[in-house]
Amino acid sequence: MNGAAALPPLNPAARGWALLTTALALLPLLLQLPTTLAGVFAAMALMVAALSWRRRVPLPLRLLLVATMLVAIYWQMGASPGRDTGCALLAAMLAIKSSELRTLRDARSLLGFALFAPFAAFLLDQGPGTLLLALAAVVCALLGLQRLADAETGTAPRPAAFQLRMVGRLLAVALPLALSAFWLLPRLPTPLWGIPQRAAGQPGLSDTMAPGQWLDLMTDDSPALRVQFAGAAPAPEQRYWRGPVLTRFDGRTWTRLESQRRAAPPPVATAPPQWDYQIEYEPTERRELVALDLPLAAPDETGLDADYTLVSARPLTALTRWHLRSAPPARFQPDLPPALREQALQLPAGFNPRTLALARQWRRDAGTDDAAIVRRxxxxxxxxxxxxxxxxxxxxxxxxxxxxxxxxxxxEHFSSAFVVLMRGAGIPARVVTGYAGGTRNRYGGYWLVRRMDAHAWAEVWLPQRGWTRVDPTAAVAPERIRDTLEDRLARSGAGGAGLDIGARWLQLAQAGDWLRRNWNGMVLSFDARRQQQLLRPFGIERLEPAQLIGLLATFALIAVAAMAWLLARGERERDPLLRAWHRLDRRYARLGLGRHPHEPAGSWAARVEAARPGSGLVLLSQRFSETRYAGASSDLASLLRDLHRHRPQPGVPTGART
Structure with a gap:
């Protein structure tokens, strides 16, 4: 008989727990992968689990499944390495791992391997939802390991409530050590190595605009940024979040000017009011940031180019916060450099003849009045x-x-065609991309800007005024800027007896985003600066790395000692009969009649009976000893009930009588 055949086989209950744990562990990872790829992996996992329920999947079929997974990953992500590519490979391996599930050792291997998945999901998302799903997978894995242990020893499974209490105790004793590590493990201001970028493109602003490129962005309602204003928020017509400025045009694609990237921003005369605000920017894997039009200065680790585009010094691979001040421009570069004027009038030859003919006609009609052409x-x-x-x-x-x-x-169409029309009429113009609008969160008082709020508008150069914002889209659809779907849903349910489904969904979405923002502030934004200020309420202004390590070591020792004591105590007192006996001992110890460590139960009961006649402890101790040590068959429930109910008799001990 070979070693594999000698291993205990899996019973259906243990197999079910292993597969359930695998599904829970795989879920948070699938939620972060592309929808099509996640669907392929989920379907493959279900198919493999069904095929392998009664017999091992043949090796050729397993190889075919592996090849199918690799083709699916290449189809969705290409051959570029990245965090999401690695996570996809892990999910693919986990989806077909159950094809080898035959013995208890296979089940333990599957449970251990499955726990890599929820923690790999943290490489793609660090939100509270991912954490809750990961905790559910961990709890299910611990319950599964208990089931496997029972199956191996042949004992009947304990009640579910008892198993959950045991798992809860394990998590509770580990929590202090985990919190100590989170708060006190020294954090570096910058990472020692770069975090690999994601292979699949993330929806977000880029430094190009091509036909059809924005469709995915315009249908994505995930958060792009959150803004908290120190004072009054700007009016709707001023909530333009400036991003990359696109000047070069090849007839199809708009791109940024390299010369503008490297040049310093020109002076700008601003008009009141000024806005002071903080932006919480979601990761995009890119460097481009946005700011309320126009930012007055660049925060640390960012820079402003000659187009007043804000760019981060590092890729935005994690949640970041930036404090900014902005004001509307009164005169923006009124003296246009000749080289920039030439670029802002550039049009490729052989494109859009009807638009250029119309522009020339309008120029003849308007003469030198550029503003009249814009109005027309x-x-x-x-x-x-x-x-x-x-x-x-x-x-x-x-x-x-x-x-x-x-x-x-x-x-995308309005801004591009408008700039081409203006250039054809001899007016310098360019495309500006960013976001417009935003929705105020009623719970947190901040403004949420989603990726679907991405917007493109135009800037035209007018004499004495310089660059002037013109939004041709707003001319046809003002609600695109000044009204949102959330506002309409809220208004539709405001006057009736109850809110409609849309308004209720809006409230739920706003509450969820408020919780996510608080999570970002308390957990994801806990950086080296906040760690150094951790004990400021206790009069300690700053904690150096050596002090943090010392505190961490101290708390870790205390936590480990507490864990060891609790686990040892739990092991000693797992027997309910022994626990009841020890509680009885503690009742007498409060009267000075506790049992000595070396004292047998019968001797202790005799001593208590001599001190307090009629206590009844002698008979109770005899029943305890016979049941626990002699294996006597008695009514355990009755004995436990009597031990719990027994109380020391009131009175004066005989040794204290005169």
Whole structure:
């Protein structure tokens, strides 16, 4: 008989617990992967679990499953390495791991391997939802290990309530050590090594704009940033969050100017009011940031280029917070450098002839009045154009098709065609990307800007004023900027007896985002600076790394000692009969009649009976000894009840009588 055959086989209950633990561990990881890939992995995991329930999956089929998984990962993520690629490989291996599930050793191996998945999910998301799912997987794994131990020894499984209490005790004794490590393990201001970027593209602003590129971004309602204003919030028409400025155009794609990236920002004359605010920026894996138009200065570890685009010194791989001040511009670069003017008028040859012909006609009609041309374009858009996300991809002459054929589109089309039209009329113009609007959270008082609030508008250069913001999309759809879906849902249920489904969903979503923001503030933002100020309420201004290590070692020793004592005590007193006997001893110890460590139960009972006649302890101790040590068959429930009810008799001990 070989070694594998000698191992105990799995019973259905133990197999079920192992598969349930695997599913719970896999869930938080699947939620962070692309939807299609997560669906493939989930379907594969269910199929493998069903096929391997009664017999081992043949090796050729297992190899075919592995190849299918690798093809699916390459299809969704390509060959680029990254955090999400590694997590996808882990999820794929875990999905087909149950094909080898035959013995108790296989089940233990599967449980141990499964616990890598929820913690790998923290590489992609550190939110409270991921933490709760990871804790559920850990609890299920501990319960599964108890089931496997019972199956190996052949004992009947204990009640579920008892098993949950045991798992809760294990987690409770480990919690102090985990909290000590979180608070006191010295944190570095910057990581020793870079965190690998994600292979799959994250929705977010980039330094290019091409036809169809924004569709995924416009349908993504996940948070992009949260903003807390120190005073009054800006009006809706001022809530433009400036990002990359795109000047170069090749007929299809807008890109940034390299010369503007390297140049310093020009002086800007601002107008009141000024806004003081803090931005909490979600990770994007990129460097581009946004700020309320226009930022007055760049925070530490960021920089402003000549277009007043805010750029981080490092990729935004984690949640970051930035304190900023902004004000609307009164005059923005009124003296335009010749090189920049040339770039802001540049148009590729052979593109959009109808748009250029119209622009030349408008120039002849308006003479030197640039502002009149801008007003005429906005009036035309407001009269004849509509807003929609359902547009085909443009051909070679994208501006012509939009302005003369479709007359419908979203901000990507409006801003691009408008800038082409302005340049054709001899007005320097460029595309500005970022976000617009935002929704105020009723619970936290902050503003939430989602990725679907991404927006593109135009800046035209006008004499004496310089760069001036013009939003052609707002001419046709003001609610795109000044109204949101959440506002409408809230208004629709405000006047009735109860809120409708949309308004209730809005309240739930806002409450969830408020909880997520608090989690970000308390947990994800606990950095080296906050750690050094941890004991400031106790008069200690700063904790040096050596002091942190000393505190961590002290708390760790205390936690380990407490864990060892509790576990040893639990092991000693796992027997309910012994626990009841020790409680009885403690009742007499309060009267000075406790049992000595070397004293047998019968001798102790005789001593107590001599001190307090009629206590009844002698008979009770005899029943205890016979049941526990002699294996006498008696009514255990009755004995436990008598031990719990027994109390020392009142009176004066005989040794104290005169």
């Amino acid at each position: 374009a906005l009036q035309w858009i407001g009269r004849d154009f509509s807003y929609t996300l359902s547009t085909p991809l443009p051909g070679r002459h994208g501006a012509d098709e939009f302005l003369f054929d479709w007359k419908a589109g979203f901000c």
